[in-house]
Structures are given as structure tokens and as C-alpha cells.
Amino acid sequence: MKVALVSFNSVWESKDASLEDFKVYVQKAALNGANCIIFPEMTLTGFSMNSEKLAEPFNDSVTIKEYQKLAVKYKIKLIAGVILREGGNIYNCCVVVSEYGDILEIYKKIHPFSYSGEEKFYAAGSDLKQVNFVGGWGITICYDLRFPELYQALAVDNNVIVNIASWPERRDDHWQSLLKARAIENQVYMIGVNRSGIDGNDLHYAGNSIIYSATGSLLEAVIKEDDMKIFDLDVDAVEVYRKSFPVKSDRRIDLYSTWLNKSGNVKK
Known part of the structure; x- marks a missing residue:
């Protein structure tokens, strides 16, 4: 499977301007044979606390509709961030769209x-999600x-396991170390997709979208183009690997559960 990671530099709180750049990357990924493309957290807005202004209806998101159109047009799976409102709450979300435009x-x-x-x-979500x-x-x-x-x-x-992020450059060593640790301890491919550039709060981002294998080795991209890498x-x-080294068994x-549930060992 070919996966494109984009260290997207969103235009601060401007969905329309960001979307134009977003479309270019989706097209490039498809032309390079990618089956899936992944963007960072709060993709079209940046990591903004202006949630009331930027939130969209959970069941009628203009941003998600644009994602769906592009997924269908370029026959590519798409994973990206979006801010959604549901039931009086606003959530920082990640949407997964199939190449047929279905919200998975x-x-x-x-x-x-x-x-x-x-x-x-x-608001904090309460459900784990997988596709x-x-x-x-x-x-x-x-x-x-x-x-x-x-x-x-x-x-x-x-x-x-995918993590889409807005992880500041000053903690980039944490970003790389934690991704590698999660890959090793869980014996999974750990995909980290982080934004680049400078946001509206003057925070700097290194990008550094990377993949660690189940053994903890850093994968090399087969294609690099601007802020996009394809693996x-x-x-x-x-x-x-799990069968040859069955750590989980x-x-x-x-x-662990007994200890965590003891009074004082878990935050109530």
C-alpha cells in the first residue's frame, strides 16, 4: 500500500485558502500512485482555539464534503482533520474518507x-476509532x-496506527521518540503526520511526518515532493514480526488493571 504523508502548512484560520493548497497535494499524491493520503490535525485551519467561529455541523460539514469530492475524483483514501459541532459540543476531529467518498x-x-x-x-471524545x-x-x-x-x-x-498532529518544533524530539516507542511497544506501523510552517500564535512546526515500522526502524520514503512523502x-x-517475537502474549x-484501579493510582 502506498501512503502519502503531507506536512501541510495551513493558512491560519482560512479554510478556503488552505483548501486550494490541499487540492494540489491530493492530485500530486494520486498522480504518484498513492492509495491513501494523510494530513495533519485541524488541517484547513491550523491548531486554533477559535472553535465557535471555525466549527461545522457534524452531519453537514462543508469541509468533509470537499474531502469526499476529492477522494472520489482522485480515487484515493483520505485522512484529515476538521473541527465539528455536535450536541452542543465542539470537537477536534479526524475524518477518514474512502476512495468512493464514503465517510468511514x-x-x-x-x-x-x-x-x-x-x-x-x-470537548473530549470518548470512543476509540479504527477503520x-x-x-x-x-x-x-x-x-x-x-x-x-x-x-x-x-x-x-x-x-x-495513525497520529495526525500540530506538534511544535521545540518538542520535536518528543514527537520522534514517542512515535518510535509506540511502534516498538505495540508492534505496529506508527504513522505520524505533523504540520509545517508557523501558525497564527507564532508557533513553529518542523513537519517531520514519518513512519516507524513494528521493529522501530524509520522507514525511507520512496518519493519526496515539497512537503509530501510517499511510503x-x-x-x-x-x-x-508479531509471530516471530510474541511480546503481547x-x-x-x-x-495492570487492578493496580490502576487502586485508590490513588488513577486520576478520578
Whole structure:
């Protein structure tokens, strides 16, 4: 499977301007034979706390409709960020669209980034999400990467886990280290897609969209063009590796759960 990662530099809080650049990357990915293209968190707006202005209806999102049109036009699977409103709440979301334009899943970010005050503007999701791409793919967003329990859960049924992010350059070493750790400890392909450029809050982003294999090795892109990299994924290799080195069969989930549920060991 050929997967395109775009370290997209969105135009701050301007969906229309960002969409024009977005379309160019989708076309380029398709022309280069990619089966799937992945963009960073809050793709067309940047990581903005202006949620009231930027949110779209969950069941009638103009942005998602544009994603669907492009997926169908270029016959490519598409994973990207969007801000959605549902039931009085606003969520930081990741939508997965098939090459036929079907909305396969919408993931609401489970862990808002409290360090930046994200939880004041976005509600926390409560459901894990995965899609039935080859090998199974789990979906996560940015700050989720710091919570390994989420990845252990997703790795049960998935050989690939995606994280779309707006991860600042000053913590780029954390970005790379955590992606690699999640790949090794869960024996999965770990795909990290991070934005580039400078946002409206003067935060700098290194891009650094990368993939680690189940063994923890950094994959080399087969094609590099501007802020886009295309990789070949041998998803079957994950099962082969898991059988040769069956780490998961030694997990003691019963003990972990008992300890975490003890008073004082888990945040209430």
C-alpha cells in the first residue's frame, strides 16, 4: 500500500485558502500512485482555539464534503482533520474518507491538550476509532500520543496506527521518540503526520511526518515532493514480526488493571 504523508502548512484560520493548497497535494499524491493520503490535525485551519467561529455541523460539514469530492475524483483514501459541532459540543476531529467518498469514521480527540487550554474550547471524545484498511488502522490525534494505554488498546485489532498532529518544533524530539516507542511497544506501523510552517500564535512546526515500522526502524520514503512523502507499507510484515517475537502474549492486563484501579493510582 502506498501512503502519502503531507506536512501541510495551513493558512491560519482560512479554510478556503488552505483548501486550494490541499487540492494540489491530493492530485500530486494520486498522480504518484498513492492509495491513501494523510494530513495533519485541524488541517484547513491550523491548531486554533477559535472553535465557535471555525466549527461545522457534524452531519453537514462543508469541509468533509470537499474531502469526499476529492477522494472520489482522485480515487484515493483520505485522512484529515476538521473541527465539528455536535450536541452542543465542539470537537477536534479526524475524518477518514474512502476512495468512493464514503465517510468511514470520524474520531473525536480523546485527550484535549490542557497545557494549551484546548479543553476550554473543545470537548473530549470518548470512543476509540479504527477503520478496515488493510491490516486495520487505528486513528489518534496529536496529544493522544503521550497516553500509551490508548495505543495498546488500538493495537489489539490494528497493524497500523495513525497520529495526525500540530506538534511544535521545540518538542520535536518528543514527537520522534514517542512515535518510535509506540511502534516498538505495540508492534505496529506508527504513522505520524505533523504540520509545517508557523501558525497564527507564532508557533513553529518542523513537519517531520514519518513512519516507524513494528521493529522501530524509520522507514525511507520512496518519493519526496515539497512537503509530501510517499511510503510503501508492507502491512503483512507486522503479523510476521508479531509471530516471530510474541511480546503481547506476555502482557498481564489483569494486574495492570487492578493496580490502576487502586485508590490513588488513577486520576478520578
